[in-house]
Amino acid sequence: MTIKTNPVYVSTKDTAEHILSKYDNFLFDCDGVIWLDNKLIPKVDKFLQLLRAHNKKFIFVSNNSSKSRQVYLEKFAELGIHNISKNEIYPTCYSAALELTKLQIPLGSKIWVLGDEGIERELTEMGYIPIGGTDSRLDSEWQENHPLLTVDPEVKAVVVGSTKKFNYMKIATTLQYLLYKNKSIPFIGTNIDRSYPGPEGIILPAGGSVVNYMAYTADREFINTGKPSSDFLDIILQDQGFKREKSLMVGDTMYTDIKFGNDGQLGDGQGSLLVLSGGTKFTDLAKLLDNRSLEDESLVPSFYAESLTSLVELLE
Numbered sequence: 001m002t003i004k005t006n007p008v009y010v011s012t013k014d015t016a017e018h019i020l021s022k023y024d025n026f027l028f029d030c031d032g033v034i035w036l037d038n039k040l041i042p043k044v045d046k047f048l049q050l051l052r053a054h055n056k057k058f059i060f061v062s063n064n065s066s067k068s069r070q071v072y073l074e075k076f077a078e079l080g081i082h083n084i085s086k087n088e089i090y091p092t093c094y095s096a097a098l099e100l101t102k103l104q105i106p107l108g109s110k111i112w113v114l115g116d117e118g119i120e121r122e123l124t125e126m127g128y129i130p131i132g133g134t135d136s137r138l139d140s141e142w143q144e145n146h147p148l149l150t151v152d153p154e155v156k157a158v159v160v161g162s163t164k165k166f167n168y169m170k171i172a173t174t175l176q177y178l179l180y181k182n183k184s185i186p187f188i189g190t191n192i193d194r195s196y197p198g199p200e201g202i203i204l205p206a207g208g209s210v211v212n213y214m215a216y217t218a219d220r221e222f223i224n225t226g227k228p229s230s231d232f233l234d235i236i237l238q239d240q241g242f243k244r245e246k247s248l249m250v251g252d253t254m255y256t257d258i259k260f261g262n263d264g265q266l267g268d269g270q271g272s273l274l275v276l277s278g279g280t281k282f283t284d285l286a287k288l289l290d291n292r293s294l295e296d297e298s299l300v301p302s303f304y305a306e307s308l309t310s311l312v313e314l315l316e
């Protein structure tokens, strides 16, 4: 592995213009980059307009599995960002559905879900039959004779993602599928994020906390369909017709977003930009740079900036 040089701080008009001229395709994480919870990060709409004016392409790659692409579209519109199409949005509820097809699980199969509605919607749209998920019977207190504790033998895979309704009934039912047939049913986890930045500076648990909870309980590995999975990146690049060397990943999390861009060799090995508007602060980056080991190299961004706000202000 090559040792990366320290990241370039994008703090001058020249460096911002360099970014704009070097890359044709921008892959944006959403939470902490485009918005914080339900608040648009200031001037993000301007930045996207500027990219369009320069004939740049951009898409959104989110490890959040709770919202389907349709719901993302509605959120973008509510925040005043228009002209986005469904095929420019890649949440991990959608990548989980893509993974099921890649595993050649026949359309029409039942899939057990632990997670929010986004997963159910994307699986249904792909042609699968989600069960579990938001079924209100799972909201009950623990019952040892609960009907959903009996495994449905027609279930062909398990998908686990984030949910704000995590409870013992959901853990216990999901565990039955993860253990079924000697743990042989495929186990898909939508992401590995520990937490994400919520409103007013609060940090909230993310999907990875649920996925890893189930992996620990069942003592099983899972297939991660979120960033930094290289398979996920390959699918996106192919789908969009993006050239790897002309693409830049912009994110606020080093172990998912930045690693995704670096492992995927975007921008000829210079294809990751960390923004400090979300879950990672400058002190976190400085700590990484001070004590970096060889394994940490894939976490080191090529560039870092305060936010998309600061980038657009440099370019104005």
Ligand SMILES: [Mg+2]
Pocket: 029, 030, 031, 032, 033, 251, 252, 253, 278
């Ligand atoms: Mg993020």
